[in-house]
Amino acid sequence: MVKLLCGFLTAILLLANAALAVELDPKAVVYQLPDQIKWGPVNPAGVQQAVLFGDPTKPGLYGVLTRWTAGNHFSKPHFHPNDRFITVISGTWWVGSGPNWDPANSSVPMPAGSFVTHYGKQVHWDGAKDVDAVLLIVGDGPATTTPFVSYEQMKEMNEKK
Numbered sequence: 001m002v003k004l005l006c007g008f009l010t011a012i013l014l015l016a017n018a019a020l021a022v023e024l025d026p027k028a029v030v031y032q033l034p035d036q037i038k039w040g041p042v043n044p045a046g047v048q049q050a051v052l053f054g055d056p057t058k059p060g061l062y063g064v065l066t067r068w069t070a071g072n073h074f075s076k077p078h079f080h081p082n083d084r085f086i087t088v089i090s091g092t093w094w095v096g097s098g099p100n101w102d103p104a105n106s107s108v109p110m111p112a113g114s115f116v117t118h119y120g121k122q123v124h125w126d127g128a129k130d131v132d133a134v135l136l137i138v139g140d141g142p143a144t145t146t147p148f149v150s151y152e153q154m155k156e157m158n159e160k161k
Helices: 004-019 151-160
Strands: 047-055 059-068 083-090 093-098 108-111 115-118 122-128 135-140
Touching: 059 122, 083 093, 093 135
Parallel strands: none
Antiparallel strands: 047 059, 059 135, 083 115, 083 135, 093 108, 093 122
């Protein structure tokens, strides 16, 4: 019985060591560990991005990590041309819809693990309040953002001309 147990433990140790020495074939699997992901700078709106795959500025599938930094950073109402599929990786992301921008009273918290779809050409706004929110955004490029301008705002702009 002792020999059987010793043999079993030896086999487990050999398998564990073999698993540590495995190298993945880059033709089959490509990966980035967290410290290898290249984050861009934080922009004035409090957003930082890292492109994981594709090119969000061109047609085609893309995936980006987006970090909304804490401190009540919110986008203004806007829309995108195509659907976007978003998973909250960490923190709490706050989401609002429609043209009335009111982060304090009209946004809904999306905790880590939440999944959100932003439908193309539909007005929304979003951001972070007291904690950073990291999102995985997958969509079909180009990932342009068009600010929403109300009739009243357009009328005001035309009157100033």
